[in-house]
Amino acid sequence: MTGLALELCGVSLAGPVLNASGTFDAIAARRAFGAALVERFPFDAFVTKTVTLAPRQGNPPPRLWETAAGMLNSIGLPNKGLDGFLAHDLPQLADLRVPLVVSVMGFDHVELAALVEGIGARPEVAMIELNVSCPNVETGTIVGADPGETAAALDHVRPLTDKPLVVKLTPNAIEPAAVAAAAQDAGADGISLINTLKGMALHPRTGEPWLGGKTGGMSGPAVRAVALEQVARVAERVELPVIGMGGICSGCDAADFLAAGATAVAVGTESFRDPASGRRISEELAALAAGGRLKPLAARDTSL
Amino acid sequence: MTGADAERQTLAPPERRVAEVKAVRRLGAYDVITARDPVGPRNPRPGQFYMLAAGDRWGGGASERPFLPRAFSYATARPHPDGGAMLEFVLEDVGPGTHRLGELEAGDALMLLGPLGLGFGPAAPGTVPLLVGGGIGVAPLLCLSEELEGAARVILGFRSAAHARGAELFDGDVTVVTDDGSVGARGLVTGPLREQLDSDSAATVYACGPPAMLEAVRALCAERDVACQLALEAGMACGYGACFGCVVATAAGLQRVCVDGPVFAGSALERVR
DSSP states (O other), X not given: OOSOOEEETTEEESSSEEEOTTSOOHHHHHHHHTHHHHHTOSXXXXXOOOBOSSOBOOXXXXXXXEETTEEEEOOOOOBOHHHHIIIXXXXXXXXXXXXXXXXXXXXXXXXXXXXXXXXHTOTTOOEEEEEOOSXXXXXXXXXXXXXHHXXXXXXXXXXXXXXXXXXXXXXXXXXXXXXXXXXXXXXOSEEEEOOOEEEOOBOTTTOSBSSTTSSEEEESGGGHHHHHHHHHHHHHHOSSOEEEESSOOSHHHHHHHHHTTOSEEEEXXXXXXXXXXXXXXXXXXXXXHHTTOSOOOOOOOTTO | OOHHHHHTOOXXXXXXXXXXXEEEEEETTEEEEEEEESSSOSOOOTTOEEEEEESSSSSOSTTOOXXXXXXEEOSEEEEOTTSSXXXXXXXXXXXXXXXXXXXXXXTOEEEEEEEESBOOOOOOTTOEEEEEEEGGGGHHHHHHHHHTTTOSXXXXXXXXXXXXXXXXXXXXXXXXXXXXXXXXXXXOTHHHHHHHHHHOOOEEEEEESOHHHHHHHHHHHHHHTOEEEEEOOOOOSSSSSSSOOOEEEETTEEEEHHHHOBEEEGGGBSXXX
């Protein structure tokens, strides 16, 4: 209990620190750490790894590259698919003592509808996050890079569930705030950002792409300044609650995102260094709040 | 967790903790770090590993690397009278992470998460354990050989005489080969392994080493229908199943080395690369 309890898209949370999708596997973590992991769960809500309609193996290894103050990953969304998720993962995740947010990605509107309907029908699920960092299979455009594509996706699934829908923006867009505004107009309940920045590494000897997926997503403290700017811009543009993330390693980092206009924050890469990072960051944030040392919400400035 | 997995795993506390470096000694090409883990379990399973990072100058410096922790099998673990355990890790300076860890001195902080993963399982009934290690891969075989109390035959392969000093960690009779013939016979571990299996094929092979060695051991054991357990190494960001970065191709598809291994049955692996 941090004294920072809040309502996020109508869901009560004991505090504002979530995990970023795809950076914490609560089921695997329970295998490694046992019941202690559930008793001292590091986050105030749990966001699943992205679920797709069909099962996916993910990208061939190697999948990781360490950068200065960060990393590249090319994981490729391995998951059991919707049926496998509902049958195997969801019952285990329902044991967690925090609200459950399920991240989904559809490769077309039919897939997305099946995911939102199937997951939205489950009472264990508090919220759905739409991962829009996927290409439209017909146009090749990344859905989340385009306000019109994002709005069209939401138009399609908004009527299918009463659950809050959070749109996870990609930073690889010309104007993420315009995408956020389009999502708001199309009925989204919240916005989360940033996803990873596109990046690349070459094999030190051969000069070929190092990652099995050729390119990857960059994360960690190296991207924090970029994330903070994008969060500030989006929070400026929309009324919806914003979940800010990107390289958050400390309570001070989290406080910056809150001051930039985020309602909640998420921890990603820092959890790789320590599974208890989320809890530590919550405690640091609570100490800042108790000491009156949270920065005021930055003055809204349209020239930003 | 299945019963068979439970036998191969000691659970880790769910957070990173600070261990105190007690000693770092040079052993040929290797550094051996001894650290006091104040609150971790006293009885990790041979084959399990820890994620290590230096307490200072990790994520800083000119290149801002290392940033992520590094995975190391523990080489020995002794219960400490005041709780926790004394742990030994063997490492070789091959990059910014191992370089920084090798610079540690007595009294320094070592950040540590573990023990993680599934360690070695029991030998197949009626077989003699046969331990095969290559280079830095000898580390998890050291605690396994201690647990087996000398009942195992040990074959170790190294690149050079400086690396072959790693064999000094083992008590008793150890067969050593080197790539350059500077210590023991010149050649690969599969030479003496083949001879052993020729004379007695009722063996369970436990192996850890570079991918090419593991693949040769896997193929030889498959050909002779000998059970083998291979401890794999893979670059990983987290060590506990979160990042999905360390996958390896198995008969059951791509699996995570950190939580589904690092020890895999040779029969479960298609080919070690």
